[in-house]
Every structure is written in structure tokens, then in C-alpha cells.
Amino acid sequence: MKASQLSIATCSLFFALTGVFAQTPPSDTTLTANPVFEKNCAKCHGKTAEGRHFGGPALISEQVAAASADELANIINNGKGHMPKYAGKLTPQEIDTLVRQIRALNKK
Numbered sequence: 001m002k003a004s005q006l007s008i009a010t011c012s013l014f015f016a017l018t019g020v021f022a023q024t025p026p027s028d029t030t031l032t033a034n035p036v037f038e039k040n041c042a043k044c045h046g047k048t049a050e051g052r053h054f055g056g057p058a059l060i061s062e063q064v065a066a067a068s069a070d071e072l073a074n075i076i077n078n079g080k081g082h083m084p085k086y087a088g089k090l091t092p093q094e095i096d097t098l099v100r101q102i103r104a105l106n107k108k
């Protein structure tokens with residue numbers, strides 16, 4: 001392989017990798033700083049995720065802390081009561097991130 005070919009290969013690998021990382025939000029982002037939450041969830045669950053009187057319940061609670069990641073993902077995917085379903089509206093990765101961030105908020 002010539003040096004020029006090698007550098008092209010290295011470059012495309014670099015771009016492929018940054019592409020992958022660009023889709024993964026930094027893990028230290030909290031739920032309330034996640035634009036997906038602000039756009040889709042804050043109107044019911046509140047900007048601080050502590051719930052609103054006429055909207056959704058707090059996402060920081062005993063009940064949420066006791067739920068498994070699967071249960072939370074299920075509620076977000078399929079909805080529950082007045083909670084709309086988000087399967088098809090958000091990507092599985094976005095829902096995954098929300099679940100992780102919700103669980104992080106409930107860790108004491």
C-alpha cells in the first residue's frame with residue numbers, strides 16, 4: 001500500500017468513528033439537559049423532571065427507582081394511561097439514553 005492510500009484509509013476510518021460517536025450523547029449529560037427530553041417530555045414531566053400538577057408524575061420517585069430499565073423503556077415505547085407512546089417517534093437509541101438518564105437521576 002502506498003503512503004497516500006494509507007492516509008486516505010486512516011482518514012475514512014477517523015470519519016467513520018466520529019460519526020458513531022456523534023450519535024452518542026456524552027454520558028455525563030443529565031436528563032434535564034437532554035434536548036430530546038426538553039422537546040418531548042418536559043411539557044408533561046416538568047423541566048426538572050419533578051412532575052407537573054396537571055401533567056405527568058415526577059420521574060424522580062420511589063416508583064421509578066424501583067422500575068427496571070426494561071419497564072421504563074416499555075412505558076416510553078408503548079405509553080401508559082395519559083402518557084403517549086414514543087416508539088416510532090424517537091429512535092431506540094434516544095429511548096435508551098432517556099432510560100439511562102432517568103435511572104441516573106434516581107440513584108441515591
Ligand code: HEC
Nearest residue numbers: 040041044055056057063064072075080081082083084098
Ligand atoms: C402528554 C403528557 C406526557 C408526555 C409528553 C410524556 N409523559 Fe411520561 N407520563 C405521563 C403520565 C400521565 C404518566 C403516568 C401514567 C400512568 O401511570 O398511568 C407518565 C408516566 C411516565 C413514566 C413512568 C413513571 C412512573 O412513575 O412509573 C415514565 C418513565 C415516563 N412517563 C417517561 C416519559 C418520557 C421519557 C417522556 C418523553 C419521551 C414522556 N414521559 C412524555 C405523561 C406524559
